[in-house]
Amino acid sequence: MIDPSMVAQAAAPDHAAVDYWSMLFVFVLATFIGLGVIRRVSRLLYTPLMSLTNAISAIAVVGSIAVTGADYPRVIRILGGIALFASMTNIVSGFLITNRMLKMFKKQ
Amino acid sequence: MSYAVAQVAAILATALFIFSLYWMNDPKTARHSVVAGVTGMLVAVLATWFQPEIVHHGWIVLAIAAGFAVGVPLSLVPLTAVPQRTALSHAFGGLAAGLVGTAEYFLGLTEHPAQLTAFRTSAIVAEVILGFLTFTGSLMAAGKLQEVKWIPQRPVTYPGQNVVNIGVLAIAVALGVLVVLHPTAPWSGQAFYAIVGLAVLFGVLLIIPIGGADMPTVISILNSYAGLSAVAMGFVLNNKLLVTAGALDGSSGLILSIIMCRAMNRSFTNVLFGAFGTVQKTTAVGEQKAWKQETVEGAAQLLEQASLVVIIPGYGMAVAQAQHKVRELYDQLTKRGITVKFAIHPVAGRMPGHMNVLLAEANIPYTALVEMEEINPDMPQCDVALVIGANDVVNPAARYVKGSPIYGMPIIDADKARTVLAIKRSKKPGFAGIDNELYVQDNTWMLFGDAKAVIGDLVRQLAGGGGLH
Numbered sequence: 001m002i003d004p005s006m007v008a009q010a011a012a013p014d015h016a017a018v019d020y021w022s023m024l025f026v027f028v029l030a031t032f033i034g035l036g037v038i039r040r041v042s043r044l045l046y047t048p049l050m051s052l053t054n055a056i057s058a059i060a061v062v063g064s065i066a067v068t069g070a071d072y073p074r075v076i077r078i079l080g081g082i083a084l085f086a087s088m089t090n091i092v093s094g095f096l097i098t099n100r101m102l103k104m105f106k107k108q
Numbered sequence: 109m110s111y112a113v114a115q116v117a118a119i120l121a122t123a124l125f126i127f128s129l130y131w132m133n134d135p136k137t138a139r140h141s142v143v144a145g146v147t148g149m150l151v152a153v154l155a156t157w158f159q160p161e162i163v164h165h166g167w168i169v170l171a172i173a174a175g176f177a178v179g180v181p182l183s184l185v186p187l188t189a190v191p192q193r194t195a196l197s198h199a200f201g202g203l204a205a206g207l208v209g210t211a212e213y214f215l216g217l218t219e220h221p222a223q224l225t226a227f228r229t230s231a232i233v234a235e236v237i238l239g240f241l242t243f244t245g246s247l248m249a250a251g252k253l254q255e256v257k258w259i260p261q262r263p264v265t266y267p268g269q270n271v272v273n274i275g276v277l278a279i280a281v282a283l284g285v286l287v288v289l290h291p292t293a294p295w296s297g298q299a300f301y302a303i304v305g306l307a308v309l310f311g312v313l314l315i316i317p318i319g320g321a322d323m324p325t326v327i328s329i330l331n332s333y334a335g336l337s338a339v340a341m342g343f344v345l346n347n348k349l350l351v352t353a354g355a356l357d358g359s360s361g362l363i364l365s366i367i368m369c370r371a372m373n374r375s376f377t378n379v380l381f382g383a384f385g386t387v388q389k390t391t392a393v394g395e396q397k398a399w400k401q402e403t404v405e406g407a408a409q410l411l412e413q414a415s416l417v418v419i420i421p422g423y424g425m426a427v428a429q430a431q432h433k434v435r436e437l438y439d440q441l442t443k444r445g446i447t448v449k450f451a452i453h454p455v456a457g458r459m460p461g462h463m464n465v466l467l468a469e470a471n472i473p474y475t476a477l478v479e480m481e482e483i484n485p486d487m488p489q490c491d492v493a494l495v496i497g498a499n500d501v502v503n504p505a506a507r508y509v510k511g512s513p514i515y516g517m518p519i520i521d522a523d524k525a526r527t528v529l530a531i532k533r534s535k536k537p538g539f540a541g542i543d544n545e546l547y548v549q550d551n552t553w554m555l556f557g558d559a560k561a562v563i564g565d566l567v568r569q570l571a572g573g574g575g576l577h
Binding site for chain 1: 121122125126128129130132133134135138139141142145146148149152153156157159161162163164165167168170171172174175176178179180182183184185187190193194197198200201203204205207208210211212214215218219227327328331334335337338339341342343344345346347348349350351352353354355356357358359360361362363364452454459460461462464465468469471474477479
């Protein structure tokens with residue numbers, strides 16, 4: 001019986017060597033930080049908060065760039081390109097509209 | 109070297125994102141939020157772009173340019189359309205995650221089968237299911253909010269709906285498990301397509317039974333899903349920045365959903381599977397009382413004689429785009445030394461914070477905006493409660509009509525004010541199809557018409573006196 005993860009490690013050190021437990025660890029800690037920070041957000045600002053987090057979660061742009069720009073088959077890169085377009089739209093419109101809304105609250 | 113640069117950039121970007129959210133705790137510091145967020149994003153994008161394995165720059169430039177071309181106009185929508193825009197951007201977020209997941213799977217299948225370890229394939233499956241269900245679910249939500257013709261506004265329900273919905277999701281997950289166990293079997297590619305198809309279908313089915321009043325909760329839940337799909341992408345690509353930023357977004361959506369659910373006294377499952385608004389069949393209790401209609405002159409007089417006026421805005425104010433007229437009314441009343449406060453119900457409107465943003469747009473000081481729990485103790489001292497296009501959030505039936513879908517939902521105690529003035533577009537019941545006995549109370553006077561027009565008349569009356577007519 002061959003352990004599939006061993007095979008994977010031998011064949012593709014890049015990905016298989018990833019310490020997924022530390023990723024999970026990071027995820028859990030980041031969630032707690034998120035819960036702590038978001039709980040303090042002013043209730044006046046829930047709408048801009050949502051557009052801000054839209055923009056921030058468009059960090060998927062990083063993954064999209066990696067897929068679009070690397071030396072992969074054309075089909076794969078097309079998928080990446082569409083994903084990059086979608087994330088970029090979120091970044092641009094998310095930050096701009098957040099700024100627009102927050103300006104209204106700052107005037108006073 | 110480039111690895112270290114990428115790691116430092118990821119840490120820096122994470123810190124900036126956390127600060128960005130932290131500064132949202134006060135309107136005074138909130139604008140730093142955008143600066144921090146943009147800087148973090150820029151650092152992350154540049155650090156990724158300059159990695160040595162990125163060789164095709166043309167496509168990246170093209171996609172980024174297209175993103176700007178669509179993103180800039182999307183940021184200029186009227187503020188009444190912000191809920192749709194938000195739903196649309198959740199859809200884009202889900203799409204990006206779904207597509208990257210699909211790309212990574214087929215890349216593994218065709219080029220590096222060894223990379224499809226059980227853990228990584230699970231992450232890909234989770235990313236694709238979450239991504240595509242968020243994509244179509246959010247598109248449906250955006251369509252409902254925009255009142256697109258071929259998407260039914262009212263909740264659509266049929267017998268066995270929940271069984272069908274859960275069944276579709278269960279099949280997708282079961283196929284996912286098969287693909288994880290046999291990532292490179294001859295049929296795995298087809299199974300993967302089926303997962304994508306089922307997730308797309310599930311997103312649509314999930315939103316069909318949901319109506320307008322539940323949108324604040326649903327948008328928050330979709331926000332959370334969009335974040336979680338980014339987290340899954342982080343696991344797939346072994347990228348901690350994606351995990352942290354996605355987790356921040358996911359927890360934000362989670363907190364907002366919990367707040368929205370609590371404000372409606374309902375559970376997650378009840379919102380998603382409860383089909384609000386269709387169950388209501390109970391007819392009005394006791395004898396049917398009639399409305400009492402008030403003239404603009406009479407209403408203006410009532411307002412003038414008040415010392416505390418509480419304005420309760422709802423979705424009707426957004427629909428009529430009446431916020432600027434409301435500001436004029438606010439000016440007319442405060443000029444006379446009348447205290448004017450705005451009572452904001454957490455689920456008023458179609459997304460969290462919707463009313464606050466509209467009123468801020470009209471330059472109403474945010475210090476005049478008061479949360480439900482803070483205003484309710486003052487309501488018995490309130491001379492006039494002016495309800496503008498709000499309905500369910502002021503319906504006293506929530507307190508004691510057990511069969512009502514809004515039973516147990518905390519409401520703004522408009523009925524306890526000395527006099528209630530309610531502006532209503534038509535004589536039809538509100539979204540949930542429930543009669544609102546606030547409107548037939550002895551101390552309630554109705555003003556029928558478009559909120560913007562009615563308030564405009566009130567302002568003219570207060571500004572010019574009756575003689576101008």
